[in-house]
Amino acid sequence: MKNMEDIKSKIAKRKIFNNIFAIIGLLSTMVGLALLVTLFIDLAIDGTPRLSYKFFTSFPSRFPDEAGILSAWVGTCLVMLVTASAAIPIGIGAGIYLEEYARKNWFTSIIEININNLAGVPSIIYGLLALGLFVYFFNFGESILTAGLALALLILPMIIMAVREAIRAIPNSIREASYALGSTKWQTVRNHIIPYSTGGILTGIIIGLSRAIGETAPIITVGALTFIAFLPPSPVSGEFPFINFKWLLAPFTVMPIQMFSWVSRPQQGFHLNAAAAGMILLVMTLAMNAIAIYLRYKFRKKVKW
Amino acid sequence: MKKNIFSRRHIKETLIEGSLMMAATLSIFITAGIVYVLGSEAYGFFKVVSLKEFLTGTEWTPLFATRKFGILPLVAGTLLTTVIAVIVALPLGLIIAIYLSEYAPHKVREVVKPVLELLVAVPTVVYGYFALLFLTPLLQKFLPDLSGFNALSPGLIMGIMITPYVASVSEDSIKAVPMHIREGSYAMGATKLQSSFMVLIPAAFSGIAAAFIMGMSRAIGETMVVAIAAGMMPNLTANPFEPVQTLTSYIVQVSLGDAPHGTIEYKTIFAAGILLFLITLFFNIMGFWLREKIREKY
Numbered sequence: 001m002k003n004m005e006d007i008k009s010k011i012a013k014r015k016i017f018n019n020i021f022a023i024i025g026l027l028s029t030m031v032g033l034a035l036l037v038t039l040f041i042d043l044a045i046d047g048t049p050r051l052s053y054k055f056f057t058s059f060p061s062r063f064p065d066e067a068g069i070l071s072a073w074v075g076t077c078l079v080m081l082v083t084a085s086a087a088i089p090i091g092i093g094a095g096i097y098l099e100e101y102a103r104k105n106w107f108t109s110i111i112e113i114n115i116n117n118l119a120g121v122p123s124i125i126y127g128l129l130a131l132g133l134f135v136y137f138f139n140f141g142e143s144i145l146t147a148g149l150a151l152a153l154l155i156l157p158m159i160i161m162a163v164r165e166a167i168r169a170i171p172n173s174i175r176e177a178s179y180a181l182g183s184t185k186w187q188t189v190r191n192h193i194i195p196y197s198t199g200g201i202l203t204g205i206i207i208g209l210s211r212a213i214g215e216t217a218p219i220i221t222v223g224a225l226t227f228i229a230f231l232p233p234s235p236v237s238g239e240f241p242f243i244n245f246k247w248l249l250a251p252f253t254v255m256p257i258q259m260f261s262w263v264s265r266p267q268q269g270f271h272l273n274a275a276a277a278g279m280i281l282l283v284m285t286l287a288m289n290a291i292a293i294y295l296r297y298k299f300r301k302k303v304k305w
Numbered sequence: 306m307k308k309n310i311f312s313r314r315h316i317k318e319t320l321i322e323g324s325l326m327m328a329a330t331l332s333i334f335i336t337a338g339i340v341y342v343l344g345s346e347a348y349g350f351f352k353v354v355s356l357k358e359f360l361t362g363t364e365w366t367p368l369f370a371t372r373k374f375g376i377l378p379l380v381a382g383t384l385l386t387t388v389i390a391v392i393v394a395l396p397l398g399l400i401i402a403i404y405l406s407e408y409a410p411h412k413v414r415e416v417v418k419p420v421l422e423l424l425v426a427v428p429t430v431v432y433g434y435f436a437l438l439f440l441t442p443l444l445q446k447f448l449p450d451l452s453g454f455n456a457l458s459p460g461l462i463m464g465i466m467i468t469p470y471v472a473s474v475s476e477d478s479i480k481a482v483p484m485h486i487r488e489g490s491y492a493m494g495a496t497k498l499q500s501s502f503m504v505l506i507p508a509a510f511s512g513i514a515a516a517f518i519m520g521m522s523r524a525i526g527e528t529m530v531v532a533i534a535a536g537m538m539p540n541l542t543a544n545p546f547e548p549v550q551t552l553t554s555y556i557v558q559v560s561l562g563d564a565p566h567g568t569i570e571y572k573t574i575f576a577a578g579i580l581l582f583l584i585t586l587f588f589n590i591m592g593f594w595l596r597e598k599i600r601e602k603y
Contacts (some may be wrong), residue, residue, distance in 0.1 A: 018496040025404025028397055029417045032424045035465050039431065042439050093328030101322055102329070115332050120519070120589035121582065122526025124553050125339060127560075128578045132342030136566060153335055160332070184314060186321045207426070214428025217528035217553065221560045221574075256430040256529075263434050263533055271438060278431045289426040293419045 043282060047275030055276060059229040060258065064269025069277055071228040072258035075144070076213060078232060078247060079254055082148020083212050087156050088205055092194075094156075095163025095201075100189055119157040126154045127221025135222055142223035144232060145248040150218045155208035162204020166197035199299025203292045210288035214281060216256040227261070228253040255281050343582055346575035353569055359576065365539040365550075367573045368559070378539035379577060382549030386460040386531055389545060390524040393464025395517055398471030402516075403501045405472070406479045421469035429466070433533030436462040441534065454536025454548035462534070463524050471520040478512020478599050479505055511602070515595035522588035526581065528553035552581045 058068025094115075102108040130150030140146045170193060178188040194201075232250035255277060262274035351359070354374040362375015401421075405414055440458040445451045451458075482505055490500035506513065536548025537558045550558070556574045564570040 014496045014499065018498040021498045021501075022404070022408050025400055025408050026413070028400045029404060029409075029413075029421070031397060032465065032469065033420050036420070036424060036427070038439075039427070039435050042435065043431070046438075090328045090331060093325045094332065097322075097325035097329040101325060111329055111332060114336050116593060117586065117589055118332060118335060120522060120585060120592075121339070122528070122553065122585055124526065124528045124556055125343075125578060125582050125585075128556070128575060129335070129339045129342050131560075132346060132575075133338055156332065156335070160329075184318050186318055210426055214426075214430065216428070216430045217532075217557065220557050223560065256428055259434070260430050260529065260533065263430070263437065274434055275438075278428075278434050281428050282431055285426050285428055286423055289423055293422065 040279075040282065043275045043279040045275075046272050047277075047279040050272050050276035051279070055273075060227055060253075060261075061229075064267060064273055067262075067270070067273055069255065069258055069280070071231060072253050072255045072277070073280075074231055075224075075228070075252040076254045078144050079148045079151065079219075079252065080209060080213060082145060082248070083151040083155070084205075084209060086149055086152035087159055087208065087212075090152075091156050091159030091205075091208075092163050092201060094160045095167060096189060096193070098160070099164050099167040100185065100193060115157050115160055119161065122217075123154055123215055124217040124221060126150055127218030129153070130218060130222045141249060142225070142251060143249045144252045146222050147219050147224060147252065147254070150222055151212040151215060154215065154218060155212050158208045158211065159204050162207070163197070163201050166200020166204070167193055169200065170196050199295055203296045203299075206288050206292040206295070210285045210292070213288075214256055214285050216260055219254055219257055220260070224253055224257050225251055339582065343575050343579040346572050347579045350569065350572035350576040353572075354576075363541050365555075367570055368562075372569075374573070374576075376552075376577065376580060378541040379550055379552045379555050380580075381541050381543070382456065382531075382535070382539070383525055383551040383553070385456045385543060385545060385549055386463060386535060386551060387521055387524040389457060389460025390463035390467060390527075391517070391521055393461055394468045394471045394520050394524075397464070398468045398516065398520065399475055399506075399513065401468070401472040402475035402479055402513075403505070406476045407497055407501055407505070418473075421472065424466070424469050427466075429527065429529040430533070432462050432466060433459070433530045436530055436534035448546065451546045452536075452548055454534065454538070455546050456535055456549045457545040459530045459534040460545065463527050463530055466527070466530070467520040467523045470523060471516045474516035474519060474596070475509070475513045478509040478515070478596070481512065481599060481603055482508045483603055509599060511595045512599040515592040515599075518588050518595065519592035522585045522592065525588070526553065526585050528557060532557040552577045556581075 055068045056073065057070055058066060059070050060072075061067040098108065098111065102111075127150060130146055130153070134140045134146040134149055135142060140149075174192055174196065175188055178192050183191070228251060232247040232252060233244065234247070259274050259277040259281065262270040262277065265271075359374055359376050361377070362373060363377050364373035364375050365378045366373045405417065409417065436458045437454075440462060441451065441453060441455065444458055448457075486504060486508055487500055490504040495503070531549075531551045532554040535551065535554060537550055537554060538548045539550045539555070540547055542549065555577055559570060559574045564574075
């Protein structure tokens with residue numbers, strides 16, 4: 001009988017260990033959340049006092065109290081415009097080709113393996129690519145165009161993967177029904193595949209762009225200046241032809257670069273500015289990701305094949 | 306009825322397919338571009354500096370008057386921060402993976418997974434700020450020897466940064482272990498904890514190894530956290546309390562300065578870059594291969 005007691009106590013012990021692990025597991029998942037919250041509170045304590053209308057409408061300055069992020073947020077918007085207009089059409093096109101058109105052969109598998117590898121290449125390598133290719137080979141200089149294209153190349157693999165995943169979720173019966181009614185391949189893609197995968201594609205695009213907004217390393221490598229006290233020429237003007245593209249080749253700075261340059265200074269005043277800029281960046285990227293996660297959740301719930 | 310290959314419809318279809326194919330093929334040109342740019346500039350570098358000096362030299366001073374081109378201090382810095390990151394990320398990621406796949410109720414999972422994704426979304430420059438101005442001063446209260454710039458605090462932050470990644474790849478591979486293996490273990494009277502550590506982890510080992518390797522590759526390529534918080538000092542050391550410089554933060558340092566196109570200083574960043582590219586490529590291919598292996602197994 002003693003043996004039986006022994007076994008019982010052993011089982012009880014194991015159950016306790018099991019429960020302890022469940023608690024450790026839950027706590028571990030909280031580490032990330034705790035970090036996010038601490039990060040946000042830390043930035044908010046330092047940065048909130050600096051947030052004012054003036055902060056958004058002033059250029060950087062030698063005096064921390066007068067410095068602002070005007071050139072940085074304008075630069076970020078323009079760079080994102082270039083990135084989005086390059087990466088979105090190419091990414092969607094490539095994704096559609098690989099899922100709907102590509103035959104299973106060596107060429108397709110090379111493209112697939114290649115995209116997987118590109119997704120793992122460190123971002124600073126894209127910066128070096130852009131430096132060699134866009135700055136010196138194509139002579140775009142250290143401009144908005146160069147930075148936008150560098151970030152486009154960086155997020156392209158992410159967008160392609162998201163598009164493919166979204167398209168893959170569409171059952172074959174939809175395609176077959178469309179073909180049975182006599183549609184061509186492109187008609188099927190345009191009228192069925194793209195509309196049904198919009199949710200997933202949109203999610204991928206938003207996450208990709210949010211990554212591009214926060215990306216610093218490749219932009220430093222292509223030579224963004226940290227001190228820009230002017231705006232690029234306006235893309236829209238009152239005179240004919242109303243739209244111009246001179247801004248593409250203008251020197252620029254972006255939000256993460258501005259923050260980096262403030263962090264690197266020894267004076268405390270600039271650290272407060274960095275915290276304020278960081279808070280804006282953090283809120284922007286987290287909001288974009290929250291929207292993306294929400295969209296994915298909503299579309300996943302809505303669509304039942 | 307014969308298919309008319311000159312019909313407008315057919316031409317349109319072909320044109321569309323052609324342009325979509327070009328979009329897909331572009332990715333190959335990106336890789337080719339990376340290899341060409343890094344290769345050609347590094348070739349210029351290796352005409353001046355021998356490969357042996359580059360790989361075995363213990364001093365890295367390309368920006369000083371007496372130039373030395375031994376990459377080892379940068380490799381040591383990269384290794385040190387990466388090891389610290391992995392020491393944090395591997396256990397944490399693995400515990401999270403087991404918890405999410407075996408323990409967590411559906412509702413907890415629905416909340417935790419998006420939060421982990423948000424952690425990946427935070428711009429790295431913000432993490433750098435946090436490491437330098439929050440974590441380092443905090444750690445200095447307990448570790449008075451810690452210098453203002455050090456390998457420890459960016460390493461720790463990078464560890465938490467890559468944890469979601471390690472967790473999600475590990476979770477996928479643990480989930481891929483078929484149900485009957487779990488049931489076999491439960492039938493023998495094992496608790497969840499026992500089956501997780503004695504059955505599931507060994508069964509999913511190659512997937513977990515893949516998570517570990519791919520997480521490491523991310524840490525190696527991470528730039529801004531180390532550029533901000535680790536200092537910019539090439540330092541051949543294993544002491545996490547000292548400032549170090551990594552391959553990536555060296556590239557940042559030179560890019561911030563004013564190295565004219567074509568000079569040897571300019572070319573050093575491509576030499577460091579190609580080494581970084583090859584290391585991460587090797588890890589990624591290995592991780593990818595291990596991940597495929599577990600897919601074939603079950």
